[in-house]
Amino acid sequence: MTIIAAFPYGKKDRSALHLAGLLARSSGEPVRIVSIVPEQAKSMIPNGSELQFAAWSKERGRRAIAEAEHAAAEICPDVSTTAVAVAHRSRAKGLIAEAERSAASMIVLGSGTEGTRGRIRVSATSDRLLHSAPLPVALAPRGFTAEAGAQIERVTCSFRGDRGSEAVLAKTAEISQSVDARLRVATFGVAGRTVQPASLDAESRRREYVDHLRKLQSAAVDGVDEERRVEEAVGIGKDWKGALGAVDWHGAEILVIGSSSEGRRSRVFLGSNAARIIRHSPVLVLVVP
Known part of the structure; x- marks a missing residue:
């Protein structure tokens, strides 16, 4: 191709x-x-x-x-x-x-x-x-350059935890194999928006939410036919910039984002959260249908 x-x-x-x-x-x-x-x-x-x-x-x-x-x-x-x-x-x-x-x-x-x-x-x-x-x-981010001979080191799946996330993870695993790079699953959340608002114990609700995301990730990872170890991460922040900044990134890394379930299956269709993640991503982004 x-x-x-x-x-x-x-x-x-x-x-x-x-x-x-x-x-x-x-x-x-x-x-x-x-x-x-x-x-x-x-x-x-x-x-x-x-x-x-x-x-x-x-x-x-x-x-x-x-x-x-x-x-x-x-x-x-x-x-x-x-x-x-x-x-x-x-x-x-x-x-x-x-x-x-x-x-x-x-x-x-x-x-x-x-x-x-x-x-x-x-x-x-x-x-x-x-x-x-x-x-x-x-x-590619503005001003992006690749060093001579550089290759992709890691491919990260932006995991939403909804019904389409498993398909996006499967595509991400295929991409990581095609470029011989490590595979990671990461979920991002914004306190007060994607994270359930706290009533009495904000930190307790936050921990519960992170644990919930990690369980969803682990279940999805178990369904991936991947011989190599799959890394996992959860990034929570007060905004999307903080959420993406809460996890580590490599220079030669790709963040894979899936289309919104509202769009046609055969086309890319970007949801609002995905658009925000793209704007604040510190690495290369690949959006898949």
Whole structure:
């Protein structure tokens, strides 16, 4: 299979290519670097302006491919890459169409040059993909870079404890095996929101909730066909930033998040809690349908 890496031609953001290279190096898959260029509306008889636009778009695509090839030679020369330009009126739809043509395993996006460094910024394109893509979507934090030769060290499943959590854990286990990385299950909660509000003994209720989460995790882990040891963690904080900060993270780690049960099973559909976790994640994120 192939990893699709979105390449923003003319921009300084290279985080998606760094992440795609890291994933490809870990899994052995090739990377298809895709730049979306404007597509002219088709008409029966093109006029002069339409022909000029088509020529401009073709030239823009040629330059985007050259820039992507140069970036790949610097960032991931040890990975098999192919750069292409795809004409489409929508960046999100263009990436999905190319992913389907290439039988891709996932689409990889960066966070641009705005927002907080080290945190994921959801752009208009990534937001569209996170609510409609038929395949996993990987997100790199702003400014993310991967060291030469680096591989994924650990894959963490964001465990919700609902009826769909076991399926997400199973997918996470498959991913960890494909990249030969350690597997961890982690559940996150916010005091006063996801954690039951306390009436008399806040600390006692907190401990009860954490124990409840650990039991759910352990039961789910027992159902995973995994020969390696599965790590477990629970992160509780006063907000989502604190909850994610309550557990340890590695630089070359991926946090896997499942779609909301409200969406179509064959599509990614991001729930509100998942969106908050993504915004505060200190590591790479992979959202799976």
